[in-house]
Amino acid sequence: MSTTPPTSRIVIAGGSGFLGSNLVRHLSALGYQVLILSRSPKTTPNRTSEKWDARTLGPWAKHLDGASALINFAGRSVDCFKTPEHKDEILRSRVEATLALGRACREIDNPPPVWVQMSTAHIYGDPPEIICDESSPFGVGLAPTVGHTWEQAFNDSAPSACRKVIFRTSFVLGRSGGALPRLAFLARIGLGGTVASGKQGMSWIHQHDMNRLFHRAIEDESMQGAYIATAPNPVSNKFFMRELRRAMHIPIGLPAPTSLVRIGAPLVMRTDPELAIYGRYCVSKRLAESGFTFSFPDLPAALTDLFCR
Numbered sequence: 001m002s003t004t005p006p007t008s009r010i011v012i013a014g015g016s017g018f019l020g021s022n023l024v025r026h027l028s029a030l031g032y033q034v035l036i037l038s039r040s041p042k043t044t045p046n047r048t049s050e051k052w053d054a055r056t057l058g059p060w061a062k063h064l065d066g067a068s069a070l071i072n073f074a075g076r077s078v079d080c081f082k083t084p085e086h087k088d089e090i091l092r093s094r095v096e097a098t099l100a101l102g103r104a105c106r107e108i109d110n111p112p113p114v115w116v117q118m119s120t121a122h123i124y125g126d127p128p129e130i131i132c133d134e135s136s137p138f139g140v141g142l143a144p145t146v147g148h149t150w151e152q153a154f155n156d157s158a159p160s161a162c163r164k165v166i167f168r169t170s171f172v173l174g175r176s177g178g179a180l181p182r183l184a185f186l187a188r189i190g191l192g193g194t195v196a197s198g199k200q201g202m203s204w205i206h207q208h209d210m211n212r213l214f215h216r217a218i219e220d221e222s223m224q225g226a227y228i229a230t231a232p233n234p235v236s237n238k239f240f241m242r243e244l245r246r247a248m249h250i251p252i253g254l255p256a257p258t259s260l261v262r263i264g265a266p267l268v269m270r271t272d273p274e275l276a277i278y279g280r281y282c283v284s285k286r287l288a289e290s291g292f293t294f295s296f297p298d299l300p301a302a303l304t305d306l307f308c309r
Helices: 018-029 060-062 084-107 142-157 180-188 207-219 238-247 258-269 285-292 301-307
Strands: 010-012 032-040 048-051 067-071 114-120 165-169 171-173 202-206 223-228
Touching: 010 018, 010 060, 018 032, 018 207, 032 060, 032 238, 048 060, 060 084, 067 084, 067 142, 067 207, 084 114, 084 142, 114 142, 114 207, 165 207, 171 207, 171 301, 180 238, 202 207, 207 223, 223 285, 238 301
Parallel strands: 010 032, 010 067, 032 048, 067 114, 114 165, 165 223, 171 202
Antiparallel strands: none
């Protein structure tokens, strides 16, 4: 492990969302100084923020000089209708932000020695039963194309001397954001049953383990390259929804057949129905080989921790 002092400055690009906010709290509790690059900066006692447009260079770049690590979350949410405009923005927001960070790192005297880059486990597509690991081929479609292009922009932009870590992130479980609050809402109103076939894979990770992975990537100099950021035990949608109801003490949930999801997701949830209909089973061979131990390797314990504390 690195001997980087805990007072090191960490710069988080796009750190005002669900994942970024959780990580800021985690790193601040460990004693790190955290600075967020955001379109809507807001300074609190535990962090400072700097405005950036996620596309061009500006005064924000000076904060990277001498920083101990850069973490990049920037990118438009995929939780939306997949109109042509939204598809374009999903791709451009990720690539342009990454390229801008790379240009900034090349123009300062002391760029961060490690850059931890967000990516997506959806890069492997939506195979119905195959278990994917880091050696699996990428899938086809919008999400795999975005993921591959995003990672290529990162690899092309990061300085050669920088240690590069990519997290292909799965479904991060947390009460304060992401998809879990939506699923919990459906469960509360009696719609927390099996979605579509129920066989689609749900690769997931507890927010605490996600934070621990980022911390390890910052400090552990042996970490390099791409990792799937997911707990070691993916589950089917049917199993996930059953365990969610159990954790919330809700005995019954009406199922949602594929045809109903295709109608209801746009009308009620204002999102793409394919996010619920399809899925993937992913495991991280590289994290297992590195000896990383998950605090929450199994779904029932993860959901109990989130809903019963």
